[in-house]
Amino acid sequence: MRQYIRYIVPILIPLIILLLPASAFPVDGLTVVQQRVIAIFLLAALCWVLEPIPIYATSVVIIVLELLLLSDKGLYLFRQDEGQAHFGELLVYSDIMATFSSPIIMLFLGGFFLAMAATKYRLDVNLARVLLKPFGTQPKYVMFGLMLITAIFSMFMSNTATTAMMLSILAPVIALFGVKDPGKIAFALCVPVAANIGGIGTPIGTPPNAIALKYISEDNMISFGEWMFFGVPFVAILLVFAWFLINYLYPAKQDKIELTIKGKFLKTPKAITVYITFGLTILLWLMGSSHGMNSYTVALIPVAIFSLTGIINKEDLKKISWDVLWLVSGGIALGLALDKTGLARLLVNSIPFDNYSPYVVLAGAAILCLLMANFMSHTATANLLMPIMAALGTSMTSLTPLGGEITLILVVTFAASLGMSLPISTPPNALAHATGHVQSNQMARVGVIIGIVGVLMSFVMIWLLHLIDHI
Known part of the structure; x- marks a missing residue:
């Protein structure tokens, strides 16, 4: 029935x-x-x-x-x-x-091309190998390194692809933990948590971010660099909190851990083209105000270069997340x-929203979005709520002292990405749960706390940024 x-x-x-x-x-x-x-x-x-x-x-x-x-x-x-x-x-x-061909779609298409080329020429794995070296062999610091690398990759790659890659790297390491060692849970859980948080850092990190840009008016338009200006500090602070939380709830009993990732940077002409294009695209995204191109235009540069050079061929195109x-x-x-x-x-x-405190409206919108995002796709949640929130933001005069529509849209956007309490909440969560090392109740305990703290943090950060703009 x-x-x-x-x-x-x-x-x-x-x-x-x-x-x-x-x-x-x-x-x-x-x-x-x-x-x-x-x-x-x-x-x-x-x-x-x-x-x-x-x-x-x-x-x-x-x-x-x-x-x-x-x-x-x-x-x-x-x-x-x-x-x-x-x-x-x-x-x-x-x-x-x-x-079907909105600038937002083109922005994501450029991100997909970059991620696919990076994976094809093992840029992601080799970067992980190099960047994880400084974190030593103590489990808690190795875990922090894993979370940091996962979050950075998730800013420019699919959260799902990043999680799949990092969990495959971790598989032999997790197997070394004892059967009842909480460190096994911590290592399996830290990757999806970092991937979900890291996606907030850039407009292409996760679909809700790109959808938010669509509803921010021309007067308040945010560039790629401006998004990262508040997105990256938010990710950094929440990532450190998540690391402390996971370490506190599931401390590893093992004293030492060896993380061996095999591979070396390729030096073929195509691989070098990928490295240069990847770096150049990110640089152009960050320097949007100096060269005059917006992030949507820049996103098509790697599409053109990788298609022209054969780095991404017609078989690769079939693998894009259409x-x-x-x-x-x-x-x-x-x-x-x-x-x-x-x-x-x-x-x-x-509805007489002006009769309510703007803080009540902001909190209500964030809580509604957070709840929805835990039980359905983050993108679908953003798709449903964003147009209504954009109209609410422009019509509520009481929101103007707090930043108006942009504040409401950003709070809801961050809340959409913070829904990570269940295995069904996000694909990274589902992948971690599929390893068999994390139970639903363990995931929920961490996800609920991070979600609530993240929403509160978004209020504080957006309020601080609004204050800075008016100084």
């Missing part, structure tokens, strides 16, 4: 919403087009939570439904009342289709519909 509910509910509820008269909704002035957006939004939310179909497939369905029901080139049956006051404004079909790109594009399309039809503003204006 439960299996059938997963399939029936996501279809039935949106269908009921479509068939209800406008007077049945507690919002004045709701148009036919806005009613259709509500139905599509609920379909997306239910499909992303219940997962009757893959989450990337939900995104494709969103875009197709918007083209059919909301666009100026949709089915004639759904456009026959066009021009009447109660009907509302239709979306331009090319705007909906453009979500599902992530489709998932993000579906979220952008959903946000477009909520924004352009005026539904997000209508819903936000119908």
